[in-house]
Amino acid sequence: MSDKRTRILRAALVVFAEHTVAATPVPVIAREAGVAAGTLYRYWPSKEALANAVYQEAKAAFTSCLTRGVPAPTTAGDVAEAYGRMWTNLVAFAHEHPDALAFLEHQQHASYLDARSKAMAEEAEAPAVELIRAGQQLGVLRAADPQLLITMIFGAFVGLTKAARAGGLPPAAWQEASRAVWSMLAAAETVHQDKDTP
Amino acid sequence: MSDKRTRILRAALVVFAEHTVAATPVPVIAREAGVAAGTLYRYWPSKEALANAVYQEAKAAFTSCLTRGVPAPTTAGDVAEAYGRMWTNLVAFAHEHPDALAFLEHQQHASYLDARSKAMAEEAEAPAVELIRAGQQLGVLRAADPQLLITMIFGAFVGLTKAARAGGLPPAAWQEASRAVWSMLAAAETVHQDKDTP
Amino acid sequence: MSDKRTRILRAALVVFAEHTVAATPVPVIAREAGVAAGTLYRYWPSKEALANAVYQEAKAAFTSCLTRGVPAPTTAGDVAEAYGRMWTNLVAFAHEHPDALAFLEHQQHASYLDARSKAMAEEAEAPAVELIRAGQQLGVLRAADPQLLITMIFGAFVGLTKAARAGGLPPAAWQEASRAVWSMLAAAETVHQDKDTP
Amino acid sequence: MSDKRTRILRAALVVFAEHTVAATPVPVIAREAGVAAGTLYRYWPSKEALANAVYQEAKAAFTSCLTRGVPAPTTAGDVAEAYGRMWTNLVAFAHEHPDALAFLEHQQHASYLDARSKAMAEEAEAPAVELIRAGQQLGVLRAADPQLLITMIFGAFVGLTKAARAGGLPPAAWQEASRAVWSMLAAAETVHQDKDTP
DNA sequence: TATGAATGAGTTTTCATTCAT
DNA sequence: GATGAATGAAAACTCATTCAT
Numbered sequence: 001m002s003d004k005r006t007r008i009l010r011a012a013l014v015v016f017a018e019h020t021v022a023a024t025p026v027p028v029i030a031r032e033a034g035v036a037a038g039t040l041y042r043y044w045p046s047k048e049a050l051a052n053a054v055y056q057e058a059k060a061a062f063t064s065c066l067t068r069g070v071p072a073p074t075t076a077g078d079v080a081e082a083y084g085r086m087w088t089n090l091v092a093f094a095h096e097h098p099d100a101l102a103f104l105e106h107q108q109h110a111s112y113l114d115a116r117s118k119a120m121a122e123e124a125e126a127p128a129v130e131l132i133r134a135g136q137q138l139g140v141l142r143a144a145d146p147q148l149l150i151t152m153i154f155g156a157f158v159g160l161t162k163a164a165r166a167g168g169l170p171p172a173a174w175q176e177a178s179r180a181v182w183s184m185l186a187a188a189e190t191v192h193q194d195k196d197t198p
Numbered sequence: 199m200s201d202k203r204t205r206i207l208r209a210a211l212v213v214f215a216e217h218t219v220a221a222t223p224v225p226v227i228a229r230e231a232g233v234a235a236g237t238l239y240r241y242w243p244s245k246e247a248l249a250n251a252v253y254q255e256a257k258a259a260f261t262s263c264l265t266r267g268v269p270a271p272t273t274a275g276d277v278a279e280a281y282g283r284m285w286t287n288l289v290a291f292a293h294e295h296p297d298a299l300a301f302l303e304h305q306q307h308a309s310y311l312d313a314r315s316k317a318m319a320e321e322a323e324a325p326a327v328e329l330i331r332a333g334q335q336l337g338v339l340r341a342a343d344p345q346l347l348i349t350m351i352f353g354a355f356v357g358l359t360k361a362a363r364a365g366g367l368p369p370a371a372w373q374e375a376s377r378a379v380w381s382m383l384a385a386a387e388t389v390h391q392d393k394d395t396p
Numbered sequence: 397m398s399d400k401r402t403r404i405l406r407a408a409l410v411v412f413a414e415h416t417v418a419a420t421p422v423p424v425i426a427r428e429a430g431v432a433a434g435t436l437y438r439y440w441p442s443k444e445a446l447a448n449a450v451y452q453e454a455k456a457a458f459t460s461c462l463t464r465g466v467p468a469p470t471t472a473g474d475v476a477e478a479y480g481r482m483w484t485n486l487v488a489f490a491h492e493h494p495d496a497l498a499f500l501e502h503q504q505h506a507s508y509l510d511a512r513s514k515a516m517a518e519e520a521e522a523p524a525v526e527l528i529r530a531g532q533q534l535g536v537l538r539a540a541d542p543q544l545l546i547t548m549i550f551g552a553f554v555g556l557t558k559a560a561r562a563g564g565l566p567p568a569a570w571q572e573a574s575r576a577v578w579s580m581l582a583a584a585e586t587v588h589q590d591k592d593t594p
Numbered sequence: 595m596s597d598k599r600t601r602i603l604r605a606a607l608v609v610f611a612e613h614t615v616a617a618t619p620v621p622v623i624a625r626e627a628g629v630a631a632g633t634l635y636r637y638w639p640s641k642e643a644l645a646n647a648v649y650q651e652a653k654a655a656f657t658s659c660l661t662r663g664v665p666a667p668t669t670a671g672d673v674a675e676a677y678g679r680m681w682t683n684l685v686a687f688a689h690e691h692p693d694a695l696a697f698l699e700h701q702q703h704a705s706y707l708d709a710r711s712k713a714m715a716e717e718a719e720a721p722a723v724e725l726i727r728a729g730q731q732l733g734v735l736r737a738a739d740p741q742l743l744i745t746m747i748f749g750a751f752v753g754l755t756k757a758a759r760a761g762g763l764p765p766a767a768w769q770e771a772s773r774a775v776w777s778m779l780a781a782a783e784t785v786h787q788d789k790d791t792p
Numbered sequence: 793t794a795t796g797a798a799t800g801a802g803t804t805t806t807c808a809t810t811c812a813t
Numbered sequence: 814g815a816t817g818a819a820t821g822a823a824a825a826c827t828c829a830t831t832c833a834t
Binding site: 634 | 802803804805806807
């Protein structure tokens with residue numbers, strides 16, 4: 001039964017997320033998956049290849065989750081709604097795939113990532129980039145490099161999930177955070193607000 | 199001459215930042231430091247101990263840099279100024295100790311960290327927590343868990359540094375980012391701003 | 397249908413001849429034979445047993461080929477003819493079963509050979525030993541240990557086949573070699589020949 | 595003390611000669627050399643590299659031994675003397691370096707041999723080729739491809755050493771064999787000799 | 793009978809650590 | 814103190830063999 005492939009992928013995700021790829025011996029993955037160590041090599045030629053597979057699956061899940069039900073914005077209100085939707089998706093992903101998120105956080109510049117993995121990393125950002133561009137053209141969002149804003153948003157979000165993992169976050173906190181991040185993104189609208197910003 | 203200790207610490211920081219502690223063989227650290235592999239064990243009992251030393255030094259440098267010239271705030275204006283100062287310190291640290299920052303990012307829940315390292319991680323946040331508390335009492339800052347806000351700020355900042363490392367960021371971007379993050383922190387002041395936030 | 401047995405034997409011979417028994421994984425034999433790896437174990441209990449079967453078959457083919465149409469010599473002329481016949485048989489075997497020959501060359505003292513394989517190796521030499529003995533008694537052949545002469549002849553012949561495999565040998569070369577080897581075997585007949593021999 | 599390198603080379607030669615490179619686990623080499631398994635990798639990057647080093651050393655020893663005291667022939671008598679000298683050298687090599695010879699026999703087309711090893715294999719034949727060419731121009735030696743004659747001679751010689759290894763050969767046998775091989779090489783001088791050759 | 797996925801023992805290789813110099 | 818060759822335990826990986834289908 002080749003759901004063994006799936007079992008191994010899942011197990012690898014769990015242990016990689018907790019201990020790093022480099023710090024996880026193959027037998028540990030195998031034990032977690034309930035298979036023999038050698039079995040792993042029937043599906044991937046090396047631990048590195050498995051790590052890439054895990055990465056690609058996590059990234060794909062993330063991307064598909066992120067874009068779910070996000071409208072293409074045509075009005076200012078749409079942008080806010082699309083943002084809200086994406087944030088909700090982000091939160092949902094964090095709840096449903098905590099390991100995938102934890103794993104992805106730490107693989108940004110991992111030296112073992114192959115071309116395909118890197119390509120997927122770029123693709124993953126595309127929908128968010130588009131949203132931000134649209135928002136900027138509508139004058140709703142701060143005029144800064146979209147890539148930059150995305151890493152900042154994602155960085156803040158990752159910070160949240162770390163806090164959540166450490167302490168457990170009340171649901172209200174996610175809402176609050178959503179508003180806070182929106183403030184970070186939103187174009188400055190009032191004069192008196194600027195007087196206090198450094 | 200025990201500046202060898204320093205050379206090793208520096209070398210370890212560089213290679214750990216680039217390749218992860220687990221993925222870095224001791225001989226590689228030694229070569230980078232220009233010493234023999236065995237020499238390392240005259241200063242620390244194990245690679246893990248060295249990694250903790252590197253961590254603690256990086257964390258201490260970070261903390262001391264962060265608090266430099268930050269006034270204890272007593273007025274709303276002070277809060278903004280203290281924030282601006284801290285942000286500048288953050289940016290300075292990123293420029294002066296890029297390896298330390300890159301290293302610290304990835305050690306959040308590293309399993310080899312000892313009690314002292316963990317304690318230092320907590321201490322490092324103290325001044326920022328205080329600043330946020332003060333700002334909240336003065337009504338300038340958003341009323342949310344300070345820890346939470348800190349991880350979000352730091353997360354966003356880390357996002358910035360990643361972008362900087364990847365592409366090179368124009369100095370203006372750091373300013374822009376500072377304002378953006380401040381917006382994320384600032385208490386909502388106007389009614390009309392809320393209408394677009396989700 | 398148990399021509400699978402044959403297919404496996406043939407395939408094993410081919411890959412063993414090219415890569416050595418020890419360096420050939422079972423799945424490679426199976427692929428070459430067009431069967432599943434497990435199938436092999438329905439015919440032989442182990443790779444070693446298969447290697448012995450291959451050896452024995454190759455050796456048997458060799459022996460039977462070698463003795464084909466070789467007269468029992470009663471006169472000096474008979475000896476030369478029998479030799480010529482055997483040499484022709486040897487050449488024929490090299491052409492018809494190049495893999496078998498290549499395989500046999502390298503299994504002289506292979507540690508996996510069982511008693512039966514070793515017995516067959518001895519049997520294989522019997523007809524040649526007899527021929528040489530007869531030739532010696534008739535005064536046609538050099539008086540030396542027959543076993544010794546045989547290994548020398550076979551060694552020279554193997555040298556030839558190696559050259560043939562490497563470069564491709566013109567048919568005339570096999571004839572020339574036949575005469576050369578005969579000279580090696582023939583009893584010294586003339587005085588003046590000895591003056592140059594060391 | 596880096597005669598460890600030598601100890602490992604020697605040990606590897608012994609066990610490779612007895613069991614084939616592929617069939618010899620690294621720990622077996624290490625045990626024979628009296629070092630730890632890991633030590634091997636301080637001198638060569640892989641077992642394959644070690645095997646090449648062993649091959650090259652054996653081949654070099656063989657070549658240098660073979661050419662020792664062999665005069666460049668200018669008369670027919672010189673050719674016979676040079677041949678005799680080479681044969682003596684061959685026999686000496688077989689006695690002094692039995693493992694090297696046994697090893698070399700089996701590596702003819704080994705797939706792990708690198709470019710340098712293959713080059714050395716060609717070089718090794720050069721002096722013999724020259725001798726044969728000279729002998730052919732002087733009309734003393736049979737007019738056949740020198741390479742071919744060499745493989746035949748060496749094949750016959752290897753046959754001898756196998757017999758020697760198996761049973762122990764009386765010194766006289768080596769002399770006898772020398773004469774036999776010379777007969778194989780010598781140009782046909784008499785008419786009546788041909789009548790019996792096939 | 794045949795299959796080929798799965799196994800786990802055995803192989804190659806790496807690397808943290810020691811210790812003679 | 815410093816070195817770096819040597820170690821051997823542990824890692825990655827291979828492959829002969831088994832067994833459910």
